Amino acid sequence: MPPESDKPGKEEAAAGAASSAGIGSGDPDLTFTGPESGEGRSAGPWTIAWRRLRRNWLALFALAVFLLIVLACLLAPVWANDVAHTGPNTTHTLEKLHEGGETKEVVEVTGKSIGPQWFAAGGKFFLGADGHLGRDEMVRLLYGGRASLFIGFTAALITLILAVVLGLLAGYRGGWTDTVISRALDVIWSFPVVLLGISLGIALAVGGLSIGPIHLKSSSLWIPTLIIGVVTTPYMARPLRGEVLALREKEFIEAAVAQGASAWRIMFIELLPNLISTIIVFFTLNIANNMLLEATLSFLGAGVQPPNSSWGTMISEGFEALYSQPLLTIIPGTAILLTVLSINVFGDGLRDALDPKSKVRFEARSGATAERSELAELSGTGV
Amino acid sequence: MKKFSFLLTIAALVAVAALVLAACGGGGSSSSGESTSSSGSSGEGEGKEGGTLKGAYTESPDYMDPQLSYTAQGWTAMRPVYIPMLYYKAAEGQEGSEIIPGLAKEMPKVSNGGKTYTMFMREGLKYSNGEPIKAGDFKYAVERAFLTNSGGSPFYTSIVGAEKFAKTKKGGISGIKVNEGTGEIVINLEKPRGTFENELALMFVAPVPKSTPAEDQSASPPPASGPYYITKSEPDRGWTYERNPYWANDNGKQMTEIPAGNMDKIEMEVLPNQATQVNEIESGQLNWLFDPVPADRLQQVKEKFEGTQLRLEPTISTLYFWMNMTEEPFNNLKVREAVNYAVDPAALERIYTGLISGTQQILPPGMPGYKKFELYPHDMKKAKELIAESGVKDKEITVWTDSRNPNPEVGAYYEGVLKELGFKTELKVVNANNYFTVIGNLSTPNLDTGWTDWFEDYPHPNDFFDILLNGESIQQTNNENFSQTNIPALNEKIDKLSMEQLGPQQETEYAELDEEFMKQAAWAPYGTETETLFVSENVNLESIIWNPTFETELTSIEFK
Numbered sequence: 001m002p003p004e005s006d007k008p009g010k011e012e013a014a015a016g017a018a019s020s021a022g023i024g025s026g027d028p029d030l031t032f033t034g035p036e037s038g039e040g041r042s043a044g045p046w047t048i049a050w051r052r053l054r055r056n057w058l059a060l061f062a063l064a065v066f067l068l069i070v071l072a073c074l075l076a077p078v079w080a081n082d083v084a085h086t087g088p089n090t091t092h093t094l095e096k097l098h099e100g101g102e103t104k105e106v107v108e109v110t111g112k113s114i115g116p117q118w119f120a121a122g123g124k125f126f127l128g129a130d131g132h133l134g135r136d137e138m139v140r141l142l143y144g145g146r147a148s149l150f151i152g153f154t155a156a157l158i159t160l161i162l163a164v165v166l167g168l169l170a171g172y173r174g175g176w177t178d179t180v181i182s183r184a185l186d187v188i189w190s191f192p193v194v195l196l197g198i199s200l201g202i203a204l205a206v207g208g209l210s211i212g213p214i215h216l217k218s219s220s221l222w223i224p225t226l227i228i229g230v231v232t233t234p235y236m237a238r239p240l241r242g243e244v245l246a247l248r249e250k251e252f253i254e255a256a257v258a259q260g261a262s263a264w265r266i267m268f269i270e271l272l273p274n275l276i277s278t279i280i281v282f283f284t285l286n287i288a289n290n291m292l293l294e295a296t297l298s299f300l301g302a303g304v305q306p307p308n309s310s311w312g313t314m315i316s317e318g319f320e321a322l323y324s325q326p327l328l329t330i331i332p333g334t335a336i337l338l339t340v341l342s343i344n345v346f347g348d349g350l351r352d353a354l355d356p357k358s359k360v361r362f363e364a365r366s367g368a369t370a371e372r373s374e375l376a377e378l379s380g381t382g383v
Numbered sequence: 384m385k386k387f388s389f390l391l392t393i394a395a396l397v398a399v400a401a402l403v404l405a406a407c408g409g410g411g412s413s414s415s416g417e418s419t420s421s422s423g424s425s426g427e428g429e430g431k432e433g434g435t436l437k438g439a440y441t442e443s444p445d446y447m448d449p450q451l452s453y454t455a456q457g458w459t460a461m462r463p464v465y466i467p468m469l470y471y472k473a474a475e476g477q478e479g480s481e482i483i484p485g486l487a488k489e490m491p492k493v494s495n496g497g498k499t500y501t502m503f504m505r506e507g508l509k510y511s512n513g514e515p516i517k518a519g520d521f522k523y524a525v526e527r528a529f530l531t532n533s534g535g536s537p538f539y540t541s542i543v544g545a546e547k548f549a550k551t552k553k554g555g556i557s558g559i560k561v562n563e564g565t566g567e568i569v570i571n572l573e574k575p576r577g578t579f580e581n582e583l584a585l586m587f588v589a590p591v592p593k594s595t596p597a598e599d600q601s602a603s604p605p606p607a608s609g610p611y612y613i614t615k616s617e618p619d620r621g622w623t624y625e626r627n628p629y630w631a632n633d634n635g636k637q638m639t640e641i642p643a644g645n646m647d648k649i650e651m652e653v654l655p656n657q658a659t660q661v662n663e664i665e666s667g668q669l670n671w672l673f674d675p676v677p678a679d680r681l682q683q684v685k686e687k688f689e690g691t692q693l694r695l696e697p698t699i700s701t702l703y704f705w706m707n708m709t710e711e712p713f714n715n716l717k718v719r720e721a722v723n724y725a726v727d728p729a730a731l732e733r734i735y736t737g738l739i740s741g742t743q744q745i746l747p748p749g750m751p752g753y754k755k756f757e758l759y760p761h762d763m764k765k766a767k768e769l770i771a772e773s774g775v776k777d778k779e780i781t782v783w784t785d786s787r788n789p790n791p792e793v794g795a796y797y798e799g800v801l802k803e804l805g806f807k808t809e810l811k812v813v814n815a816n817n818y819f820t821v822i823g824n825l826s827t828p829n830l831d832t833g834w835t836d837w838f839e840d841y842p843h844p845n846d847f848f849d850i851l852l853n854g855e856s857i858q859q860t861n862n863e864n865f866s867q868t869n870i871p872a873l874n875e876k877i878d879k880l881s882m883e884q885l886g887p888q889q890e891t892e893y894a895e896l897d898e899e900f901m902k903q904a905a906w907a908p909y910g911t912e913t914e915t916l917f918v919s920e921n922v923n924l925e926s927i928i929w930n931p932t933f934e935t936e937l938t939s940i941e942f943k
Contacts (some may be wrong), residue, residue, distance in 0.1 A: 093796065133796060306795055306810060324680070324683070325679075
């Protein structure tokens, strides 16, 4: 395969120009050249995006924080089995700890539970015990993080799949297909998302969810995941439909139609790659929003069901002891804050990196020289 | 009677705010500003009569309608407003379970082998709107309970013609005869009913004018027969009382045993945040709370105010786990016994922050017929042995509880116990507003086991056995016999005892019945609840009467 710089074909350049995002044109041969990429060498759009991202230290720091949180949550079983020696739902209501000749009740008769022990008990009750059941707060935090991240990520994936399919169909096919899909999305959109989530969550809390041969128990994590994935679909599908409406009028689509490409090919091979940058940005931000929505639903009793933990259920449980044991709320609250903040900051950086039109922040961070270099690169492509 | 809760109505903004607060490590009191004296014209500390009492409920009572309310919230609120024909004495302990004449001139005369009750309406009584109280109003109240499908109407189906009226809602109840001229009321029963006097003292049959519509009147409560009337009622916001203008000179002169009350005005506010309630009591903005001090604040409040502003009051209640005796695995006696051995009241005491007293029987202390025994001292080893002996195969079970604090934790504890016994469990936490509707509907799938409680409707042991354990009381919907206990020999005993007037012999037999049911391990009872009575500094804590059925007697509250 020839080097990218050898094939700056006209058709691809036109497709690249048609893409508002400037990358992901669907053609791997699309190239950019410019001073920053080195004399006589060209850089692909992903390379340029990576270079931009690499210069955004804040975004990279946020990514590192997020990955650290994910890693800690993935290692929850290791902490539970090898350090704390207890499970996330194991109760220790009547247990006593013996530390340095002193005996402490995990839960006092008054219902007050033990505070953070750090490593005094060999890692058990590192962050103390929760509420009146005496469950290990650290173990629940890590397992709760797994649940929150699973829901945030999987629901974002469900939203992505539904939104892409519906957005492409509605935008490209138009006519009654667009009418039906758009009105259906409008119906979902017209409900306040939290209330819709609560209604669905409570309705499914008793009997679970049955779709054909598949039955999901009411305690299954998939129920809040599906609810969140579905109710947030319009928020991604409608903007994608708008973008498809604009793209389908472009020359590269006309060219594809003229060549006799099928509708499916045009949608998924020609149009979809042009939506990639939008999709990526939406996806990352959706993860953060979904985690917040999960926390809200769980706080209100319509999300993750007890005794399973998520950061939302932990806040809800800790809320009952806000006065006497504020840490029980602060700990999961901080975990949500850090995770959502890190995803949002990284998502913001990603958007800056992927969107050539989003220059203001980039200029501020990286200086005018870099800005000019990027513009020079892009000007060569006709953007 | 179950405790009732509206927990769900927390708005999304509150949740978001809570998250933000939590994330920021915030919290704190909403009570700020100057304390305002809530005593009225007579002023704080100036005397015992007069003033305005300000109270708070966490949620509105289920109904502000005497025929409909079936919760402690509603009964406490309406106790000073609606007087039934018979009346539970405004007193504490055993004395508070004594029945005295209310609107009736004297206690009913029982004849015809316990099937006919004859009583007379007092003369010259008036409602708060000046309308005379007539004997026919009693008959209308009973009919209105059926017309509105009140939860209390089943208490009166033993009246001749009541069952037919319940179905047709037409033609009146033939078993109640009224003579408006003499005020005579004759009630004929299908069969003797030993608890009927208790039931005549319930709010469900407190007379209301015949012009009262046969539908929920919570927003505009019927005129009062008691010392106070409700001047304004806004569901989910609050309600206010003022003195009934016809009490002092008319009704009160005849019903001298019913206290007239000390306040000129009572204002009740619905304040969902219990922490705010506590803060406002401390600052004097509120004078009295219906709901207990939240667990989070209890220790601090106890240390600071016990004896001066806080009293702990036992209730006549049983908290228990029901087990569906009709299906595997709980149709196996050994499994039910194992659960009883495995459940540890000491652990549950911590979950209730010390506000329960451990017990392992159906009748709670304070109930006639209560005799302490302990068949299943906590022994997990024995419990596991029993499970092994039982040979049950179906070990997948669903555990039910509601969302009212601390019931999710109680459910989680119970689920943990069952897991330890080798069951594969799923915990279902149902919103408190419809929990009992869900588990009371026999078509709900997987009704295996779960949490519930029962607070006495009246001080008679039949109130615990007939509804909760008699196989004949099992019904498709609104079922209260959650364990679906149906033991013919014990059903017969309940039926026999229910026809007899309560005396020492019957009390002994009820105590035996209690033990027989527990030998069958029909439930896994674990405690009886203690409530808190918390008032502001300017209220005389000593004077407040805590009735075993109606809890705080609002008429007994006075300022120092």
